[in-house]
Amino acid sequence: MSSFYDYSVTKRDGSQLPMSSFRGKVVLVVNTATGCGFTPQYKDLESIYEEFHDKGLEILDIPCNQFAGQTPGTDEEVHEFCTLKYSTKFDQMKKSDVNGENALDLYKYLKSQKTFEGFGKGPKAMLMNTMLKKIDPDYKNNAEIKWNFTKFLIDRNGSVVARFEPTADMEAVRAAVAEQI
Numbered sequence: 001m002s003s004f005y006d007y008s009v010t011k012r013d014g015s016q017l018p019m020s021s022f023r024g025k026v027v028l029v030v031n032t033a034t035g036c037g038f039t040p041q042y043k044d045l046e047s048i049y050e051e052f053h054d055k056g057l058e059i060l061d062i063p064c065n066q067f068a069g070q071t072p073g074t075d076e077e078v079h080e081f082c083t084l085k086y087s088t089k090f091d092q093m094k095k096s097d098v099n100g101e102n103a104l105d106l107y108k109y110l111k112s113q114k115t116f117e118g119f120g121k122g123p124k125a126m127l128m129n130t131m132l133k134k135i136d137p138d139y140k141n142n143a144e145i146k147w148n149f150t151k152f153l154i155d156r157n158g159s160v161v162a163r164f165e166p167t168a169d170m171e172a173v174r175a176a177v178a179e180q181i
Contacts (some may be wrong), residue, residue, distance in 0.1 A: 004158040007106040008092040009062060012075040017093070019106065024060055024156050026180040028173075029060045031098045033070035033148035034081045041149050042086035044170035048177055056156065057179045059090040062107075064098050067148050071095060098145040107145065108144050110152045115143035115165035116153060124167045155180050 004027075005020040024072075033039060049059050063078045065071040071078060074095050082088040100108040118140070121123035132139040132146055136167070139146060149166035153176055162176050 002109060004106075004109065004154050004160065006078075007104075007109060009060065009096065009104060009106055012079060012092060012094055014094070019158075022074075022154075023158070025056045025058050025061055025178060026052070026156055027058045027154040028030070028177060029106070029152040029154065031062050031064040031107075031145055031148060031150055032082075032092070033064065033067065035072065036067070036070040037148040037149040038068075038147070038166045041170060042082060042088060043165070044173070045172055046086055046088050047053055048174050049088075052181050053089070057177060057181065058099065061088070061090055061092045061103070062098070063092055063095040063123055064145075064148065066099055066145075070148060072160075098150075109147070110160055110163075110178040113160035114152060116140065116146060116165070117157055117163070119146075119167040120163050122167065127164075153177065153180065154162055 005023060005178040008016045011017050030045065032042070042058045047061055049057060075092070078095065079092045082092055097103045117130045128147065147166050150159055151164040153162040153171060155161045161180065163174050
């Protein structure tokens with residue numbers, strides 16, 4: 001049986017970042033996009049990072065272009081966008097797939113630990129449900145990442161304790177992070 005700490009991701013510079021380097025820390029793993037309706041969540045993510053980083057939070061930002069091509073550009077362009085537009089202090093990794101045969105092994109693991117439980121309620125949830133029914137009629141019954149800004153929360157022991165869909169209230173994400181700190 002594997003654990004969160006058995007995986008690694010590729011950094012923008014091509015080097016490997018082992019998850020074992022996060023032992024004892026709380027980690028929020030997010031697949032991001034620069035041209036998505038959820039992109040303004042970068043502001044909330046940076047706020048959460050600034051509030052909790054000194055207490056042991058790390059944000060693992062993994063840009064992904066699998067959802068309507070909403071992450072165009074090079075890894076450096078993505079990084080420049082995030083730092084200039086949202087003043088992010090956490091780094092962006094190499095653009096990667098989160099679904100399909102080329103999905104990062106880390107994402108295969110995360111999805112095996114926390115499956116899709118729905119988008120909740122409200123206009124954004126209704127919009128996502130309507131859109132995804134057309135893309136994947138069986139979307140409610142699989143663990144695949146549905147869209148940009150899906151978040152996984154990992155506790156200090158490496159356990160995946162929560163999955164937040166992009167429609168989740170960012171205050172709920174903040175509260176869940178605070179519980180783990």
